[in-house]
Amino acid sequence: xxxxxxxxxxxxxxxxxxxxxxxxxxxxxxxxxxxxxxxxxxxxxxxxxxxxxxxxxxxxxxxxxxxxxxxxxxxxxxxxxxxxxxxxxxxxxxxxxxxxxxxxxxxxxxxx
Amino acid sequence: xxxxxxxxxxxxxxxxxxxxxxxxxxxxxxxxxxxxxxxxxxxxxxxxxxxxxxxxxxxxxxxxxxxxxxxxxxxxxxxxxxxxxxxxxxxxxxxxxxxxxxxxxxxxxxxxxx
Numbered sequence: 001x002x003x004x005x006x007x008x009x010x011x012x013x014x015x016x017x018x019x020x021x022x023x024x025x026x027x028x029x030x031x032x033x034x035x036x037x038x039x040x041x042x043x044x045x046x047x048x049x050x051x052x053x054x055x056x057x058x059x060x061x062x063x064x065x066x067x068x069x070x071x072x073x074x075x076x077x078x079x080x081x082x083x084x085x086x087x088x089x090x091x092x093x094x095x096x097x098x099x100x101x102x103x104x105x106x107x108x109x110x111x112x
Numbered sequence: 113x114x115x116x117x118x119x120x121x122x123x124x125x126x127x128x129x130x131x132x133x134x135x136x137x138x139x140x141x142x143x144x145x146x147x148x149x150x151x152x153x154x155x156x157x158x159x160x161x162x163x164x165x166x167x168x169x170x171x172x173x174x175x176x177x178x179x180x181x182x183x184x185x186x187x188x189x190x191x192x193x194x195x196x197x198x199x200x201x202x203x204x205x206x207x208x209x210x211x212x213x214x215x216x217x218x219x220x221x222x223x224x225x226x
Binding site: 034036038042043044045046048087098099100101102103104 | 116154155157160168195203205214215216217218219220
């Protein structure tokens with residue numbers, strides 16, 4: 001499994017953009033980069049995933065470095081509901097059967 | 113859609129007792145995962161099924177743990193006998209095995225073994 005490095009915690013003001021970084025320098029060429037988040041007292045929730053190109057969905061954007069050794073999850077306008085632990089997970093795509101290895105993630109605090 | 117359903121939501125039991133956790137995946141999903149979360153070890157995959165067949169159980173801690181999926185709409189995780197170190201939140205997740213098949217997690221079962 002590729003090793004990931006994420007900041008333990010970050011803070012952001014409400015209604016401002018948030019950039020959550022992740023280093024995955026040992027990622028293999030066939031690993032997708034998945035992001036999940038876990039709100040307090042809930043199960044993890046899928047956010048976004050990508051392979052090489054930048055990706056956008058209704059929740060967030062994922063910017064992947066050209067060498068794929070790092071990526072950044074972008075929340076365009078943070079709300080209080082975005083306060084959660086965010087996990088960056090490189091995993092070999094297996095059509096929904098990916099073995100997801102959750103690290104310690106980044107705890108995001110949103111300041112009203 | 114009701115999402116992944118887990119029961120019970122909370123379970124308190126004494127050491128040595130049998131514990132059974134239950135999961136109903138999202139209808140139509142064909143992959144099911146059991147995870148365990150503790151402060152010390154974080155979130156770890158225990159076992160996953162595809163089309164009701166166990167594919168990878170390498171994360172199951174020991175023989176005291178067993179999981180079954182008798183049909184596409186039901187799975188159980190059993191611990192017998194339970195020990196205090198099994199105290200954790202157990203999550204079930206399901207997915208539709210396709211290239212964009214993200215995993216959907218249930219609310220979890222908080223298990224306390226005294």
